[in-house]
Amino acid sequence: MNVASGDAPTRAVRWKRSAFHALGAVALILGILSTGWLVGMVDQWLIPWSSLSLTAPPR
């Protein structure tokens, strides 16, 4: 398949691209949320460390 020459991408190529874009969307959303949370928690700058209780409460 040669996209540059104007050939239509095959089904396998289209599937791979879709999967890549889906993973990109998941990575971007999770990345913004988790990195934003971590940046905000640096030395309890914007978010208190106690917010971690959301992921580790008592049994």
Added chain:
Amino acid sequence: MQRQQLNRYVIPAVQWLLGIQYLLGGLNWWFKIYPFPNFFEVPTGPGKHAVLDAMIATGWMFTSAKIIELLTGLALIFKRFVPLMLVVSFPVAITTFLVDAMILGDLLSWLRGDVSGGYMWSKVMDMIFFGGAVLAMHGYLMIAYFQYYRPMMVAKAEGRAP
């Protein structure tokens, strides 16, 4: 905007996000900025703390992982040796995910009614937001840079003197 054009923004954005996360995670080992395990504050407890405790007890394993995290963070942020550092730090990403994903025991406890639904939910959140996020970003970037790994994908390779 075409999806292909979106890649021009999404790939650098994910690279920055993962770089910042690795950099902060690495720095926390020497400078206490999070309530996570630190060189001066070794964790004790069951589950994933026991795994971290064992790694720290070796005297080199956890520090090595943190040095790799720090270098990978710098590489991703400054766009230097990105494909190489993604490979070097991949075991760290996998280990981070597996440590956070060790929830089978909690799942069984929840099914038996020993722990609350809220506790189980928090474990799932921990798996998704920390280990899962790192693995998703890392995997996405490795696919984005796959062109640099393609020459390594040979079944029969021959060694040669330099």
